[in-house]
Amino acid sequence: MPLAPNFTSVLHKEFEINFTQCLPSGCLKYTELCNLLQLTAAMHADLGGISFSDMQEFNQAWVLSRMRVEIKSLPQWKDTVTVKTWINTLENSRSVRALEIHLNGEKIIGCETFWAVFNTEKRRPEPLALDHEHFQLFPDLKATEESFSKIVINPEKEEVFGKTVILSDLDIVNHVNHVKYLEWCMDVVDENIILKQKIKSFEMNFMKELSLRDQVVIHENIGEDSIVFSITKEDKNCFALKLNLV
Structure with a gap:
C-alpha cells in the first residue's frame, strides 16, 4: 500500500x-x-x-x-x-x-x-x-x-493452572496474541488489586510463540510489591508478566 x-x-x-x-x-x-x-x-x-x-x-x-x-x-x-x-x-x-x-x-x-x-x-x-x-x-x-527490561523469573514459583491453546487465542499471525497472555494471567489476580487500580505499571516479555493446541502451564510468584507470572511449554519459558503494585 x-x-x-x-x-x-x-x-x-x-x-x-x-x-x-x-x-x-x-x-x-x-x-x-x-x-x-x-x-x-x-x-x-x-x-x-x-x-x-x-x-x-x-x-x-x-x-x-x-x-x-x-x-x-x-x-x-x-x-x-x-x-x-x-x-x-x-x-x-x-x-x-x-x-x-x-x-x-x-x-x-x-x-x-x-x-x-x-x-x-x-x-x-x-x-x-x-x-x-x-x-x-x-x-x-x-x-x-x-x-x-528482562523479567527475572523466580524458580520458587507456584503452578496456577494448565491450559490448551484454542482458536480464539490466535491472531492474524497465527500465534497467541499478546493480549491473550495478559488475559490468562489477569484472570487469577486478586480482584481487589484490579478493581482498586493497585497496578502502577506492568511489563511483558515474549520469548517463544505459542500455537494452536499447545499445552501450557501458568505460574505465579507473589512478592511484597509485585507479582510475576510466567507461562511455560514443556518446561520452557515462553512468556513473563510483571505487575508492579502501589
Whole structure:
C-alpha cells in the first residue's frame, strides 16, 4: 500500500471507551488498554506503508517482543481518550515504538514497546523488506519513566493452572496474541488489586510463540510489591508478566 496522504510520523487517534471494554468498576480493562495501544500502532504502520498487508508480500509481520506500561489512572466508560504514538528506533529487524494515552489533555498512561520483524513462513526474525525512511524517528522522546527490561523469573514459583491453546487465542499471525497472555494471567489476580487500580505499571516479555493446541502451564510468584507470572511449554519459558503494585 502506498504512503497515505495523511501520514505523519506522530499519530494521534481518538477512541471513546464503551461498556464492553470496562470492568465492573467502570474503568477500562487492562486487556482492552493493550488492545487500544495495539490498534493505534497498527494504524500508524498502515498509514506509513509498513502494515501487516504490506509486509505479507514478503511473508513478514511485526511481532511484539517486550512491552512496558506505566499507569497514572485508567479511563472510564464514555471517556474519549487520545492515543499518541511515534517510533523511537527502527533498524533492520527491530523497532522501539512509544505510545501515550491522554484524557482531557493530561497524560494518564505511557507505554514503550519493542517489536521484531518476523517471517511468517520461516517463523524467525529477519530484516524489514519495506522502505521506512519516511518515518521520522524520535530516539529521545520517551513515553515511560523506565524502559522495558528482562523479567527475572523466580524458580520458587507456584503452578496456577494448565491450559490448551484454542482458536480464539490466535491472531492474524497465527500465534497467541499478546493480549491473550495478559488475559490468562489477569484472570487469577486478586480482584481487589484490579478493581482498586493497585497496578502502577506492568511489563511483558515474549520469548517463544505459542500455537494452536499447545499445552501450557501458568505460574505465579507473589512478592511484597509485585507479582510475576510466567507461562511455560514443556518446561520452557515462553512468556513473563510483571505487575508492579502501589
